[in-house]
Amino acid sequence: MLHLLSLGIYYAAICIVLPLLYFLIAALYNLTLHPLRSYPGPKLWAATRLFWARSLQSGYYHQKLHSLHQEYGPVVRIAPNELVYIDAQAWRDIYVTRHGGHHMEKNTVWGKSPPGTPQSIVSTEEDAHLRNRRALTGAFSEHAVSEHGGVVEGYVDLMVRKLSEMAVGGNGEAVVDMVDWFNFLTFDISGHLSFGEGFGSVENGKAHPWVEISCSFGKGLAMVATINFFSPLDKLLRYAIPAKMLEKMEYHKELVRAKLQQRLSMDGEKKHDYVASILEYNKEKGDKISYEEMRVNMTVLIFAGAETTSSALAAILNQLIKNPVALQKLESEIRSAFQHESNITIASVAHLEYLNAVIEEGIRMGPPAAIGPLPRVVPLGGAEICGQWVPAGTHVSINQYPAFRSPTNFTRPDEFVPERFIEGFQGDKLDVFEPFLVGRHKCLGQKLAWAEMRITLARLLYSFDVRPAGGYEVPDYGGQETYIFWEKKPLMISLHLRN
Numbered sequence: 001m002l003h004l005l006s007l008g009i010y011y012a013a014i015c016i017v018l019p020l021l022y023f024l025i026a027a028l029y030n031l032t033l034h035p036l037r038s039y040p041g042p043k044l045w046a047a048t049r050l051f052w053a054r055s056l057q058s059g060y061y062h063q064k065l066h067s068l069h070q071e072y073g074p075v076v077r078i079a080p081n082e083l084v085y086i087d088a089q090a091w092r093d094i095y096v097t098r099h100g101g102h103h104m105e106k107n108t109v110w111g112k113s114p115p116g117t118p119q120s121i122v123s124t125e126e127d128a129h130l131r132n133r134r135a136l137t138g139a140f141s142e143h144a145v146s147e148h149g150g151v152v153e154g155y156v157d158l159m160v161r162k163l164s165e166m167a168v169g170g171n172g173e174a175v176v177d178m179v180d181w182f183n184f185l186t187f188d189i190s191g192h193l194s195f196g197e198g199f200g201s202v203e204n205g206k207a208h209p210w211v212e213i214s215c216s217f218g219k220g221l222a223m224v225a226t227i228n229f230f231s232p233l234d235k236l237l238r239y240a241i242p243a244k245m246l247e248k249m250e251y252h253k254e255l256v257r258a259k260l261q262q263r264l265s266m267d268g269e270k271k272h273d274y275v276a277s278i279l280e281y282n283k284e285k286g287d288k289i290s291y292e293e294m295r296v297n298m299t300v301l302i303f304a305g306a307e308t309t310s311s312a313l314a315a316i317l318n319q320l321i322k323n324p325v326a327l328q329k330l331e332s333e334i335r336s337a338f339q340h341e342s343n344i345t346i347a348s349v350a351h352l353e354y355l356n357a358v359i360e361e362g363i364r365m366g367p368p369a370a371i372g373p374l375p376r377v378v379p380l381g382g383a384e385i386c387g388q389w390v391p392a393g394t395h396v397s398i399n400q401y402p403a404f405r406s407p408t409n410f411t412r413p414d415e416f417v418p419e420r421f422i423e424g425f426q427g428d429k430l431d432v433f434e435p436f437l438v439g440r441h442k443c444l445g446q447k448l449a450w451a452e453m454r455i456t457l458a459r460l461l462y463s464f465d466v467r468p469a470g471g472y473e474v475p476d477y478g479g480q481e482t483y484i485f486w487e488k489k490p491l492m493i494s495l496h497l498r499n
């Protein structure tokens with residue numbers, strides 16, 4: 001018995017001591033011999049990935065990166081094998097240039113999926129990405145986006161009507177959470193462009209379960225990305241996901257299948273939505289998109305199109321109501337440009353100079369992809385980034401929040417000054433402002449997003465005087481948590497009907 005006990009203690013000691021020893025030796029190596037050892041950054045972060053993981057899980061990773069850049073400069077080592085940049089040159093060196101004939105590919109640890117998993121436009125496998133991107137390009141051409149214009153205008157009109165009805169019922173004033181309404185709007189538009197019909201959220205003034213489930217995914221994705229870095233813990237991942245979450249994911253999958261089935265049965269009608277683009281591609285090409293890939297693409301596109309645009313609108317409106325002078329200037333531009341709300345169309349708002357500048361400045365201060373885009377991996381042979389040699393296998397990225405808020409890139413970086421995008425501010429480095437990414441993975445929906453943002457803001461400010469609701473303290477947008485996506489706090493707005 002005693003023998004068994006001491007054997008148990010012996011093995012337990014080995015199980016603890018060996019990993020601890022391995023951890024210490026690895027940390028020592030990372031600090032003293034690793035090829036990235038001379039890059040600046042906090043020593044504990046360079047020694048082990050644990051500090052990066054803790055920061056990502058805190059929700060304030062974007063702010064931490066910002067302060068690390070302030071302390072250590074434009075390039076910081078934030079994990080044993082990872083560097084982050086805020087210099088405009090890094091956009092080209094990481095996301096565009098070919099190094100020794102190779103592109104820098106996406107870091108597969110973030111989106112690791114078991115073999116046989118259906119691929120999509122956001123696949124980390126480059127061939128699958130290219131095939132899916134080609135299949136979807138038709139739905140985002142100039143022509144397609146101008147056809148989608150009617151759908152977008154229709155939902156924005158419906159939202160303005162619903163809000164007007166609420167205001168009429170409230171003696172000319174409606175108090176609403178605009179984060180909710182922007183979600184209703186953008187998810188309805190995305191749903192319509194995917195499946196030929198929206199989710200009914202704007203009509204009902206209430207989030208469809210799809211919207212609620214999608215918006216709760218951010219934390220889960222950040223958790224998965226973190227655990228994936230600590231193999232073999234990732235093998236236990238599916239046991240760590242709460243049963244309720246798994247249930248929601250399954251329900252969501254079924255919902256997509258049902259919607260997709262319904263859309264496919266409408267194929268007689270000529271539509272120019274995302275499904276139509278894939279069906280057209282499948283008809284012409286050999287390397288087809290399977291049904292399951294179509295399902296995953298629809299989930300991705302609805303989310304990529306809706307959550308980002310809704311976050312952008314929330315960030316812009318948040319800044320506008322905190323900056324009455326800019327708000328008034330924008331109101332004047334919009335109200336003097338149109339005689340009637342029916343004249344406000346996607347085409348007619350496209351050239352409003354101040355509106356465009358407000359959108360850019362709002363996104364600069366609260367970029368939807370705050371801690372994105374996803375890091376890339378330096379290919380075999382290494383690469384030069386911002387004039388310095390980086391060895392193969394290093395994870396590298398620009399993170400938008402710290403890059404757009406950096407005083408080395410923007411004068412008065414924490415102030416909302418749309419004029420910087422019109423007249424230019426001395427010291428501003430506007431070439432660092434790439435909220436839609438550059439290169440092969442640049443946002444496919446950029447034109448659509450611009451159309452949605454312009455028409456939504458123009459219609460809202462034409463019909464209503466918007467102010468913070470009484471007693472409501474407008475949150476600091478950058479002070480909110482972000483787990484890949486922003487955990488947006490309510491944006492309580494008082495809408496006063498004009499006329």
Ligand code: HEM
Pocket residue numbers: 121122133301302304305306308309312368369372373374435436437440441442443444445446448449
């Ligand atoms: C203000 C709104 C938006 C912003 C700031 C934005 C930003 C981005 C960024 C930064 C990426 C690169 C992600 C990465 O590779 O890590 C991206 C990719 C993408 N976005 Fe957007 N986006 C917006 C709206 C939209 C809309 C409306 C759609 C329409 C469905 C869309 C569809 C996509 C798709 C399909 C990709 C993947 C492209 C690829 O990997 O080839 N986005 N977006």
